[in-house]
Amino acid sequence: MIEIHGLSKTFTDRRGDTVTALDDARLDVAENEFLTLLGPSGCGKTTLLKCIAGLVPYDSGTIEIDGRPIQGPGPDRAMVFQNFALLPWASVVDNVAFGLRLRGVARAEREERARELVATMGLAGFEKKLPGELSGGMQQRVGIARALAVQPQVLLMDEPFGAVDEQTRRLLQEELLALWEEQRPTVVFVTHSMEEAVLLGDRVALMSARPGRVAELVPVDLPRPRARGGGPDRSGVYAELTAYLWDRLREMHEEHRTVRTGAPA
Numbered sequence: 457m458i459e460i461h462g463l464s465k466t467f468t469d470r471r472g473d474t475v476t477a478l479d480d481a482r483l484d485v486a487e488n489e490f491l492t493l494l495g496p497s498g499c500g501k502t503t504l505l506k507c508i509a510g511l512v513p514y515d516s517g518t519i520e521i522d523g524r525p526i527q528g529p530g531p532d533r534a535m536v537f538q539n540f541a542l543l544p545w546a547s548v549v550d551n552v553a554f555g556l557r558l559r560g561v562a563r564a565e566r567e568e569r570a571r572e573l574v575a576t577m578g579l580a581g582f583e584k585k586l587p588g589e590l591s592g593g594m595q596q597r598v599g600i601a602r603a604l605a606v607q608p609q610v611l612l613m614d615e616p617f618g619a620v621d622e623q624t625r626r627l628l629q630e631e632l633l634a635l636w637e638e639q640r641p642t643v644v645f646v647t648h649s650m651e652e653a654v655l656l657g658d659r660v661a662l663m664s665a666r667p668g669r670v671a672e673l674v675p676v677d678l679p680r681p682r683a684r685g686g687g688p689d690r691s692g693v694y695a696e697l698t699a700y701l702w703d704r705l706r707e708m709h710e711e712h713r714t715v716r717t718g719a720p721a
């Protein structure tokens with residue numbers, strides 16, 4: 457279980473101006489939960505994710521995983537980035553095996569595990585290719601395989617399907633759900649898409665900007681499994697939830713505009 461209390465983070469830019477990205481943010485994520493994180497641009501979603509990953513130090517508050525405070529990156533967590541963040545000079549297999557290598561897993565074993573995952577992600581035959589020789593969707597499959605290779609307890613995903621086309625996005629969503637239903641890591645998944653937030657999540661955490669914190673937790677009462685053709689009927693609950701999320705987001709955008717201009721939107 458991830459427990460976040462009173463988390464605040466301020467950045468100072470090159471000109472010395474300060475931006476409050478997170479302000480007394482609070483969030484609990486249950487063991488094995490798939491939580492999606494949705495909010496206006498710049499509200500602090502990536503910052504929150506990076507704080508959980510231990511990649512960004514925070515000013516105050518606490519983040520605990522199963523009661524252990526986070527002190528930097530750890531083997532219990534893995535992150536998938538929007539721009540894939542693969543090693544450009546390393547083959548597909550070496551990219552997937554990278555985390556295992558850092559953990560001291562012997563070469564033969566890490567290659568075997570990496571090859572299995574590469575095949576699971578539908579990339580058999582591409583083991584020796586370099587990232588630059590793959591499409592965006594294929595590169596993200598490598599990014600997901602790399603994260604899963606270390607069998608993390610917590611999988612942190614920062615808008616992982618934002619840079620791929622709609623068809624590939626749908627396939628990747630289904631593949632991710634199938635893998636999650638098999639392995640059940642705790643997932644925190646940042647997205648800009650209301651549809652994606654509902655399709656994937658057990659709950660949607662709606663974040664507000666100014667203050668940057670979780671404003672509302674919306675349970676997604678849709679049956680699972682939702683992978684591979686078992687996706688929700690896109691009418692009914694699904695349509696109601698996405699419409700509700702858009703109403704809330706539009707309110708947030710309007711509040712932001714009123715604060716900025718002093719006039720109602």
Ligand SMILES: Nc1ncnc2c1ncn2[C@@H]1O[C@H](COP(=O)(O)OP(=O)(O)OP(=O)(O)O)[C@@H](O)[C@H]1O
Nearest residue numbers: 467468469475477496497498499500501502503504
């Ligand atoms: N390294 C940094 N230096 C200065 N300011 C930063 C830095 N990283 C983030 N910020 C600021 O913190 C705020 C939150 O940024 P963050 O990237 O977490 O938002 P986000 O919700 O993920 O945005 P988006 O949806 O557009 O990706 C923004 O105002 C951003 O400009």
